[in-house]
Amino acid sequence: MKTLVSILVLAVIAVTSVMANEQTIPLDRAPDRTRDLAALQRGARLFVNYCLNCHSANQMRYSRLRDIGISAPEVESNLLFTTDKVGNMMHIAMRVDDAKAWFGTDAPDLSLIARARGRDWLYTYLRNFYRDDSRPTGWNNRLFENVAMPHVLWRLQGQRVLQSQEESSVPDTILEFSGYRQLTSGTLSAIDYDSAVADLVAYLSWMAEPVQQQRRRLGVWVILFLSVLSLFAWRLNVNYWKDVK
Numbered sequence: 001m002k003t004l005v006s007i008l009v010l011a012v013i014a015v016t017s018v019m020a021n022e023q024t025i026p027l028d029r030a031p032d033r034t035r036d037l038a039a040l041q042r043g044a045r046l047f048v049n050y051c052l053n054c055h056s057a058n059q060m061r062y063s064r065l066r067d068i069g070i071s072a073p074e075v076e077s078n079l080l081f082t083t084d085k086v087g088n089m090m091h092i093a094m095r096v097d098d099a100k101a102w103f104g105t106d107a108p109d110l111s112l113i114a115r116a117r118g119r120d121w122l123y124t125y126l127r128n129f130y131r132d133d134s135r136p137t138g139w140n141n142r143l144f145e146n147v148a149m150p151h152v153l154w155r156l157q158g159q160r161v162l163q164s165q166e167e168s169s170v171p172d173t174i175l176e177f178s179g180y181r182q183l184t185s186g187t188l189s190a191i192d193y194d195s196a197v198a199d200l201v202a203y204l205s206w207m208a209e210p211v212q213q214q215r216r217r218l219g220v221w222v223i224l225f226l227s228v229l230s231l232f233a234w235r236l237n238v239n240y241w242k243d244v245k
Contacts, residue, residue, distance in 0.1 A: 025142055030123030033202035035213060040068040043203025046196060048079045050152045051110060057090035059111035060207050067210055068203075103137070103148040114208040119201050126153065126197045130180060131161050142177070157193045158186030 033039035044065055047057075062075050063086045070079070072086050080086070094107070114122060125143045129151035132140035137150035142162075151157070160180040188196060206212070 027120040027124045030119040031198045037069045039199045043199035046200045054107040055110045056092045057111045114205040156188045159183040
């Protein structure tokens, strides 16, 4: 019993420590594109090209991409690395020891990240990186302060720095966030970058549960069936007890 209590206490401390590093800024609402096959395909390409270098998706096979309309030849031609095969899991070559040496921590697996964090969190997180020379990677994030991850999409978004204004003129003033100042332009406009992030988040959400659309459709039919069954059961019950006084 004491061992269980100790484990629970350590777990609470660990979660509290992680949450302390995360800023409590309002989350932006992520567009729901999990039913849009074109968006999911664009998100899959972004994931493979930008995320899969450091983050694995050990619960997902490349072959599952056929469910969103990417054929096996397209997967082999555009999304596979040299030694990978269509039936393989989405592993990465980077070792845990190397990740800890380079970033101070191992890169988490992203198979279920959308279920763990939520679409809105991911959408806000990927749109709030900024340059910070005090950090080892040169990047920081407003939602997750002092995050170890660099901004892998910076070529698309460009480089930005925080733009703050003083809240008051008294000593020890607090700097209030007032937006970002663009240092260099990215290959995408601000609107196009937000759309690309929405596609990536949609893919991460789909990857966390590829059968979610089928589950929802099945759930509707199950509820309808149970509703009709309940109606028959109610009428049968009324008919059975009608002569009982």
